[in-house]
Amino acid sequence: MRILVVNAGSSSLKLSVLDEADGLLASETVDAPVGRIDESALRTAISANSPIDAVGHRIVHGGTEFTQPVLIDARVLRRLEVLTDLAPLHQPKSLRALDLVSRLLPGVPAVACFDTAFHAHLPPAAATYALPPQWRHRWDLRRFGFHGLSHAYASRRAAELTGRRLEDLRIVTCHLGAGASLAAVKGGISVDTTMGFTPQEGLVMATRSGSVDPGLLLWLEEHVGMPPSELATTLEYRSGLLGLCGSSDMRVILQAEADGDADSALAIGVYLHRLRAGIASMTAAMGGLDTLVFTGGVGEHAAPIRERCAAELGFLGLALDREANEGAAGDGEIGADGAQVRTLVIEAREDLEIARGVRQVLAPSPVQAAEPSPET
Numbered sequence: 560m561r562i563l564v565v566n567a568g569s570s571s572l573k574l575s576v577l578d579e580a581d582g583l584l585a586s587e588t589v590d591a592p593v594g595r596i597d598e599s600a601l602r603t604a605i606s607a608n609s610p611i612d613a614v615g616h617r618i619v620h621g622g623t624e625f626t627q628p629v630l631i632d633a634r635v636l637r638r639l640e641v642l643t644d645l646a647p648l649h650q651p652k653s654l655r656a657l658d659l660v661s662r663l664l665p666g667v668p669a670v671a672c673f674d675t676a677f678h679a680h681l682p683p684a685a686a687t688y689a690l691p692p693q694w695r696h697r698w699d700l701r702r703f704g705f706h707g708l709s710h711a712y713a714s715r716r717a718a719e720l721t722g723r724r725l726e727d728l729r730i731v732t733c734h735l736g737a738g739a740s741l742a743a744v745k746g747g748i749s750v751d752t753t754m755g756f757t758p759q760e761g762l763v764m765a766t767r768s769g770s771v772d773p774g775l776l777l778w779l780e781e782h783v784g785m786p787p788s789e790l791a792t793t794l795e796y797r798s799g800l801l802g803l804c805g806s807s808d809m810r811v812i813l814q815a816e817a818d819g820d821a822d823s824a825l826a827i828g829v830y831l832h833r834l835r836a837g838i839a840s841m842t843a844a845m846g847g848l849d850t851l852v853f854t855g856g857v858g859e860h861a862a863p864i865r866e867r868c869a870a871e872l873g874f875l876g877l878a879l880d881r882e883a884n885e886g887a888a889g890d891g892e893i894g895a896d897g898a899q900v901r902t903l904v905i906e907a908r909e910d911l912e913i914a915r916g917v918r919q920v921l922a923p924s925p926v927q928a929a930e931p932s933p934e935t
Contacts, residue, residue: 621673628916677707
């Protein structure tokens, strides 16, 4: 089965073609500024990598309805469109890509794989906001969590690299990229995460603020007269690292800090403060920590961030090997010998997680095939 994986991002469409053994046959990026996909480039990319037997789409939000990968049909598509209100900045791009690819590959089965699904069974204490039940039940207000495809892959890969059973491990996965989130993965199951009802909650990100006191936003709305649209745009596109120091590129910020720029030093300080606190919180949710994983663009490539993060978390049993950390490339261990907690760098491979979901739906195991699907 040759699987085309479609990953719609904020400004691009990432395409990967995988064979039956998860070998990467091709990888291309199609421009999609502000969600406008270059249809001609997409057609050329698909044509160059044919034949395609199945398609897997990354869909950011599955709500409470879609907690597993699902074969896309007219009913599923209607439900995904309804969920657009829960992820207005992400869902339309994914659905636009789904529509275009389906028209270019008519008759080829397509499977939706959800970023929220890995967190769908968070314990009630972790998923529930302290809001009136009338609000929570009427509008389905809860913590959904995101980056689930990345967290799921990273946790399984961590078990492989450490030679231990996933069911026996307590893992904190740190997905640090333009978007950033943590997950507490206990026995292979997400029991807590930093993102919530939207991807805005939690850590400081490239251009997103992360968690902000809601009272501050209400104050701006009431006393300054700032409209909700301005608040939303600022929190999403003008905050985070960009808002703190004028750059959203961690490499640029680290260099500016080294050159003595005070704003960059503050940005790194705020970023690390939230990151360390989040890791400690995820650890508390599991009652301990066996393995810490760094993944995503910053997690994989910013050795100073990993070093400075771990340096203040020795009380959790973390200690890095400086040489291994600075020379990390691809998947590998960067923890010091004898450290209580294993520390790994793992390449983000959402494409592998999506391909796994496609096979789960289209080629289920004999046990799965004998059980009725909840989506049918």
